[in-house]
């Protein structure tokens with residue numbers, strides 16, 4: 001689908017469909033009002049007769065609005081009762097409009113939603129959200145459907161209308177950023193949705209090489225088992241023992257900033273299937289553990305988006321990738337392993353594998369002399385207990401970094417929520433036999449997991465996003481969400497001085 005930006009008024013711009021907002025009881029947006037005039041009062045008449053719904057996110061299509069109207073359809077989106085929309089309400093409304101326009105026969109549409117008032121958000125933000133909503137409504141994952149593929153959508157072009165020429169540049173820049181984020185989210189979703197047998201550690205390494213082919217600005221290096229042995233990554237390798245698939249440590253580098261600028265390092269958990277190992281998981285919904293590489297998928301998505309936007313930053317993405325399966329050679333509860341940092345770990349539960357692969361990756365990234373390190377991981381079921389599916393858990397050792405991520409999440413409508421990293425929690429990791437155990441023993445599972453990682457991140461500023469609750473949906477809508485690509489991208493854009501407001 002193509003996205004363009006045009007300046008002009010709704011009574012002059014021609015197209016197959018115009019998308020406008022109307023609030024209760026009968027408040028027409030400026031574009032709706034102009035279209036009402038050129039269509040002989042059709043919109044207001046239908047509002048009066050109760051044939052146009054004004055509830056938030058309800059949509060109504062008016063066909064053949066009249067000869068003097070420049071469009072053949074008007075899609076009216078309800079804005080609810082309030083004078084100002086909240087950011088969330090705008091996202092809901094944009095999503096509903098995107099869905100509804102695809103159900104019309106229109107091959108192109110003019111979007112007049114950026115003129116709506118949204119609390120604290122400007123044109124750039126609204127434009128980005130419209131692009132994201134449109135792209136989300138188009139996303140399909142049918143790589144493995146031999147028939148029943150969704151029909152090709154008719155809608156080919158969306159034109160975002162702005163009223164003044166002076167707004168054109170800001171809107172165009174916001175469209176470009178929205179598209180890059182959407183591409184990143186699509187990639188993250190697709191990698192997440194692929195089944196474990198078609199998304200192995202080797203497949204992820206291949207994906208990194210593919211990404212490099214499209215974006216020459218990326219450097220890719222893949223460390224194999226031998227290389228990891230040399231580095232002493234005993235924790236990571238202890239997880240891979242139970243699998244026939246060789247583990248990979250994937251390193252992607254993007255250098256768009258000054259040579260001397262310290263990089264942002266993203267580390268993503270890449271467990272391509274988590275059966276729990278010898279501490280085997282119960283069978284119910286175990287298929288969803290193919291999503292246990294969604295942290296890695298987020299890293300891929302962000303590398304792609306940043307390379308596409310050529311952001312003036314240095315960014316390194318690191319993905320430790322392995323399966324976690326039970327095997328005669330698998331690690332057993334009670335086994336003690338030595339991490340790359342030299343610290344020893346008693347593996348009391350082989351299902352707490354994410355932290356074992358991350359700790360070695362977090363030690364490895366010191367070599368990049370990072371400005372900040374952010375790890376992303378579907379790390380704990382406890383995070384879903386604490387925060388459900390609304391927010392990612394966020395913990396870190398540098399409050400300004402945590403604050404910047406909270407702010408980015410709020411801005412991008414891709415929230416995170418901070419949990420404390422007090423030393424009382426860390427004490428739960430004490431082991432009678434090694435430097436630490438890989439699990440706690442007294443609740444707060446998300447925090448003890450982060451505390452474990454905190455023992456490997458003392459030398460730099462670090463934040464951890466536990467994305468277990470946000471990375472995918474279960475049930476009828478089962479599938480990867482692409483979160484938290486919007487949060488991380490907002491953080492990186494803000495760092496680059498390019499956040500849309």
Ligand code: BES
Pocket residue numbers: 274276292349351352353354378379380381382439440445468469
């Ligand atoms: N990948 C899981 C976490 C998870 C579970 C995410 C369910 C989303 C849904 C992780 O590797 C894991 O198994 N964690 C254990 C830790 C426990 C053994 C301390 C968990 O959360 O149960």
Ligand code: MN
Pocket residue numbers: 274276324350351352353354
């Ligand atoms: Mn596990």
Ligand code: ZN
Pocket residue numbers: 271274292351353354378379
């Ligand atoms: Zn896991």
